[in-house]
Amino acid sequence: MILFVKVNEMTIKSRNNYKNVIAKKMAAFMVPLLGALMGLLVGAILLIMQGVNPIVAYYALLQGSLIGWPSISETLLKASPLVLAGLAVCYSYRTGFFNIGAEGQLYMGAVGATIIGTNFAFLPSMIHIPLAIIVGALFGGILAVIPGLLRAYRGVNEIVTTILFNYVAAYFLSMLVQGPLKEPGSFYPRSLPIVESALLPKFPASPLHTGIFFVILLAGILYWLFNKTTYGFAMEVAGGNHNALHYAGVNLKKMIVQVMLVSGMIAGTAGVIEILGVHKRLIENFSVGLGYEAIAVALLANLNPLGALLSGTFFGALKTGASSMQIATGVPVSFISMIQALIILFVIAFTVFPRILIRINKRRMRKNA
Amino acid sequence: MHDFLAIVFTAEFVGNALKYATPLLLASLGLVVNERSGVMNLSVEGMILSSAFFAFAGSYFTGSPLLGLLAALLASLLIALVHSYCCISLGLNQVIVAVALNTFCLGLTSTLFRIFLGTDTNVIRANGFSFVRWPKFLTEIPVLGEILLKQHIFTYVALIMIFVIWWIFYKTTWGLEIRAVGEYPRAADTMGVKVYKVRYLAMLFSSLMAGMAGTALSITGLNLFIDNMSAGYGFIAFATIVFGRFHPLGVTGGALMFGFAQSLQIRMQISDINIPYQIPIMLPYLLTIVMLGIIGSGSVPASWCIPYFPDEE
Numbered sequence: 040m041i042l043f044v045k046v047n048e049m050t051i052k053s054r055n056n057y058k059n060v061i062a063k064k065m066a067a068f069m070v071p072l073l074g075a076l077m078g079l080l081v082g083a084i085l086l087i088m089q090g091v092n093p094i095v096a097y098y099a100l101l102q103g104s105l106i107g108w109p110s111i112s113e114t115l116l117k118a119s120p121l122v123l124a125g126l127a128v129c130y131s132y133r134t135g136f137f138n139i140g141a142e143g144q145l146y147m148g149a150v151g152a153t154i155i156g157t158n159f160a161f162l163p164s165m166i167h168i169p170l171a172i173i174v175g176a177l178f179g180g181i182l183a184v185i186p187g188l189l190r191a192y193r194g195v196n197e198i199v200t201t202i203l204f205n206y207v208a209a210y211f212l213s214m215l216v217q218g219p220l221k222e223p224g225s226f227y228p229r230s231l232p233i234v235e236s237a238l239l240p241k242f243p244a245s246p247l248h249t250g251i252f253f254v255i256l257l258a259g260i261l262y263w264l265f266n267k268t269t270y271g272f273a274m275e276v277a278g279g280n281h282n283a284l285h286y287a288g289v290n291l292k293k294m295i296v297q298v299m300l301v302s303g304m305i306a307g308t309a310g311v312i313e314i315l316g317v318h319k320r321l322i323e324n325f326s327v328g329l330g331y332e333a334i335a336v337a338l339l340a341n342l343n344p345l346g347a348l349l350s351g352t353f354f355g356a357l358k359t360g361a362s363s364m365q366i367a368t369g370v371p372v373s374f375i376s377m378i379q380a381l382i383i384l385f386v387i388a389f390t391v392f393p394r395i396l397i398r399i400n401k402r403r404m405r406k407n408a
Numbered sequence: 409m410h411d412f413l414a415i416v417f418t419a420e421f422v423g424n425a426l427k428y429a430t431p432l433l434l435a436s437l438g439l440v441v442n443e444r445s446g447v448m449n450l451s452v453e454g455m456i457l458s459s460a461f462f463a464f465a466g467s468y469f470t471g472s473p474l475l476g477l478l479a480a481l482l483a484s485l486l487i488a489l490v491h492s493y494c495c496i497s498l499g500l501n502q503v504i505v506a507v508a509l510n511t512f513c514l515g516l517t518s519t520l521f522r523i524f525l526g527t528d529t530n531v532i533r534a535n536g537f538s539f540v541r542w543p544k545f546l547t548e549i550p551v552l553g554e555i556l557l558k559q560h561i562f563t564y565v566a567l568i569m570i571f572v573i574w575w576i577f578y579k580t581t582w583g584l585e586i587r588a589v590g591e592y593p594r595a596a597d598t599m600g601v602k603v604y605k606v607r608y609l610a611m612l613f614s615s616l617m618a619g620m621a622g623t624a625l626s627i628t629g630l631n632l633f634i635d636n637m638s639a640g641y642g643f644i645a646f647a648t649i650v651f652g653r654f655h656p657l658g659v660t661g662g663a664l665m666f667g668f669a670q671s672l673q674i675r676m677q678i679s680d681i682n683i684p685y686q687i688p689i690m691l692p693y694l695l696t697i698v699m700l701g702i703i704g705s706g707s708v709p710a711s712w713c714i715p716y717f718p719d720e721e
Binding site: 089137139185189193195199200202203204205206211214217218327334370371373376377380384388391395401402405 | 494694
């Protein structure tokens, strides 16, 4: 958090300094780009250590994820929940709060979507799908608002509580699909199928569903909110300095609760589109680890919603291309996690790089003095 | 209800609960030391996973569980060094570094495991630690023999560590330094305590405990490895710290509670009681959250998760 506190302070100080703004914008592009490149580069070294030609491996990765409609649609399909969860993390992190609970909120969203989606078959799609999205979002929001309230009124660290709720949500979902929501007579722990009118329509000749439009729309709305509204500016100020808001007359406690609620709602919709578009019924553990990948997405996007579209697609492409890479070179799919981790490390290392230089410089000046 | 009580109040059940609690107890007792020094160590999940894997791999290739343990400790130590360098020396965000390291460990262990396995689909097993052999007349002591004397060496290490850590924390200068660094590093620094050194050492100690926890997870009992074997153990250890209010004895209570819940859950899955087995495993988490709501932020070290820069204001 400290990291962005500093960066944001600098942004505000330099509002009038045109040159600095341009430098900041450049950095916002360069840091993720360099981070991703370095991640892939070190990944290449790890590939060579396994005795695999990295060019062959990366070509297979590219071909399996971005060349041809089947690959592209698969990538976009995998990217959709990643982007949504990433947006949820962006939303809270811009205000200086960490939501690591995207996974739990996503599960709750899935539960909400299933309750609406397996009933009300008489509704037209135009009403049924939005209803499922709203209810799913509310379910996700409820799970996130509790950590928000605890943080605002009891000072409890939201990192701890959102992690705890991930487990509560996963076990709650598991309890539902083996109990009240279980398909009668089925051997598997799963719910009834989602009824026709609540299913997201598909693109031709691909598994990709129209939830992708919702993802793009939401990213656009958030971009507008963050950059063009007073509320978005207040969020940014809060991210920089929690006391500043107090003087500006904004109630920080209220803002924490609001921010966590909305962040949870966004994560909830990720669960909704997975159920209505991909799995078509509620199952257990359908997104293990997505909450953590969301943090990678948000970071690589530099907390910019439009950037999240790109970084989410990038990570989605890595996930999709991984199986082609495995077929072509025998490198296990799990190798992708290592590249992902390296990228996160490089990105945060590059973000503080200028600050480290300043510190080293200071120390040198003190020695010379 | 009667059936339920009949399950819980047997010596065998309590002994099993202690077995499940062992990795958790080891990890969280180590964790409490470095959390008190002001470093948030969510990487413990990755440490447990990697050490579980390297303990298995080490034991599989050398045939000796002790060398497995050594490999596990080294792997865990290495992760701790990276985490410490990033979070203590560079002052990077501790949550993000941990997320990255955990992801890396998951990728690394699964990838190496695939490479070792080749195309073999059979389950491979390594040599593991067996129960400590006590003299026969001791194990035949009714209840206690069943609970305490049919355990692996790690359980005894964990039980001893409870008192060792409590003693270090509250009876030695080291303990005072660790707590001071976690509360107010600048004051500690002024008094001549080397903040970085204390934080590094606390972290390395914690990683050794996590290494043992990982070893206890993979090569005591079934002696095999599966992808993402730790499955959140590190985060549960983290929860026990919070539950135990950053006090070694409280943490012990937390770890035993989670171990008990785990063991109850497994038992309920195979019996035909009409309570969903998810309830006992969910309860400790909910209890921790409720407790946090009641006690608020009181017990958290004041400089938790805040990097310290000696030459900045």
